[in-house]
Amino acid sequence: MATDFQQEIKDLRTTMTSVRDVTDLGALETQIADLEQQAAAPDLWDDQEKAQAVTSALSRAKAEFDRVTGMDARVDDLEVLVEMGQEENDAETLAEAERELTSLKKAVGELEVRTLLSGEYDEREAVVTIRAGAGGVDAADFAEMLLRMYLRWAERHGYPTKVMDTSYAEEAGLKSATFEVNVPYAYGNLSVEGGTHRLVRISPFDNQGRRQTSFAAVEVIPLIEGTDSIEIPENELKIDVFRSSGPGGQSVNTTDSAVRMTHIPTGTVVSMQNEKSQIQNRAAALRVMQSRLLLLKRAEEAAVKKEMAGDVKASWGDQMRSYVLNPYQMVKDLRTEFETGNPTAVFDGDIDGFIEAGIRWQIAERKADD
Template sequence: MAVDFTQAIKDLRSTMASVREVTDLTALQAQITELESKAAEPTLWDDPEKAQVVTSSLSRAKAEHDRVTGMDARIDDLEALVEMGEEENDAETLAEAERELVAVTKAVGELEVRTLLSGEYDEREAVVTIRAGAGGVDAADFAEMLLRMYLRWAERHGYAVKVMDTSYAEEAGLKSVTFEVNVPYAYGNLSVEGGTHRLVRISPFDNQGRRQTSFAAVEVIPLIEGTDSIDIPENELKIDVFRSSGPGGQSVNTTDSAVRMTHLPTGTVVSMQNEKSQIQNRAAALRVMQSRLLLLKKAEEAAERKELAGDIKASWGDQMRSYVLNPYQMVKDLRTEHETGNPDKVFDGDIDDFIEAGIRWQIAQRKAEG
């Protein structure tokens, strides 16, 4: 069946018109100009915290502007390629245009999803924690599989990732791991990954080859910024120091550089051991603690608003995705119904379709709640 390039390109331009409307390129360019002016001030770095906010905001604004204008140019190039192929009746050029159409359609879809990320913290970088749940050694192994999945996803996109804390299980896998994804909108994208993940497979750790179900919890929080107002009194924090450990509990350094921070009023605990010094680990732990408490505060406020509004609708629950390797092969998101029969690709980081479906589902939920 021949591809209707005219209609496809028309649809792409229509979607891009909506993207531009939401993005507001005129306002974005004005913001870039203002930020460039601030970044050029000779006294900017007299206040490093303020300078960091200005430079990171400028970088985000430029990236957003280039992403939209670059996609418009890519659609223009596609249209020119189609015209050339049709004028010369060149099957090879038209085949190339068809491949580019598939790629551009996917890229425009991702850009459209980005415009849906309008939550208060969606544009932030993300802190992700994976914890092994029920299932013993299989759950610890599953936690490590999920870590690799997210690291491969980030690698596919060229996103910077920093592993902050790793707690290894005794036999295999991980008890827990915390990492940052340092790119704008990481939180908006990955927030839909939060919840309980379930794995069904023949256990490689069972000598009788029985099927095992195991669970892992994924927590995603926005990375705190210097402009956020979360002050934690010193007397509300308990700080313990210990030696960093590697697989099997072996000590990986000879000094007490790892830090465990407990917020006494809420019982929130954060551990950091992957930085070089106790001071660095303490600073990293405080930043994650502030992020968790900020999200906790917002969740409490949202719950209070729902109570005042008389909203008693039941939520879906935490279990959000099943990965089945036996007796059949399938990964299915229980909220969006999105699924694939290729778990290997998913575990290798091919999760964009799940994230996109999750974001669209999340937006629909917000609209339904008014």
């Protein structure tokens, strides 16, 4: 059946209208002009923290403005391409328009989801920690598969990442890994990935070829910014230093540069070993510790509010997603019911469908709680 380009373009324009309404381009332009004025001040860098906050906010605002206006321009260009192809009855031009329509529908859908991200920390960059759970060596291998999945997802989108810490298991895989995704809205997108992930497969580590179920936990927190007010007294922190190690316990550093930081009152532990010096690892660990404590503080406040409202139900189950490789092939999110029969693509970073469904589910949950 021939594509109804006219209806498809009309639908795209309708979606973009709602995106512009939510984004409020006029207010965004005013914000950009104000930030540009601040950024042009000759004494801006006298205050490093303020300067970084201003330049970061300006970069985010410009990117958001360009993202919306650029999408509008693509819809206009598509309409021109379709008119050319139809007027000249040019099959090649119409085929090109078909490809652009498919690409544009995906991009506009992602932009629409972005407008739903209105949580307090959704605009932030993200810190993701993956930990092997029950399942022995299969769980450690699963943790490494998840790390690769998220790094490939970021790579597909051109998002910069930085692996901050990797703790290798003895036989194979990872005990844990921590990495940053350094792009605005990384937290808003990836926050829906937090929870327990479950893998079912024939274990490559079982010489009898039995099916094995293993688990891994994914934690996603917003990256702390200099403007956040989280002060941690030094007497609440315990700092241990040790030698960095690679796979199989292989030493990768001849000095005690790795840092393990423990927040004594909460028992929160952060390890960093991928920076070159102890000072850099300590700074990175402190930043992640501040992020975790900030989120913990907000979670406690939210729990108190829910208790006062008489609603104490948990919003996350023990398992949020299952990856089944045997006896059939399927990845299914247990909250949103979103699923695919192609686990290979998922483990190669094709998780946008899960993230979009998760964000829409999360928004619905928030509305239900209000």
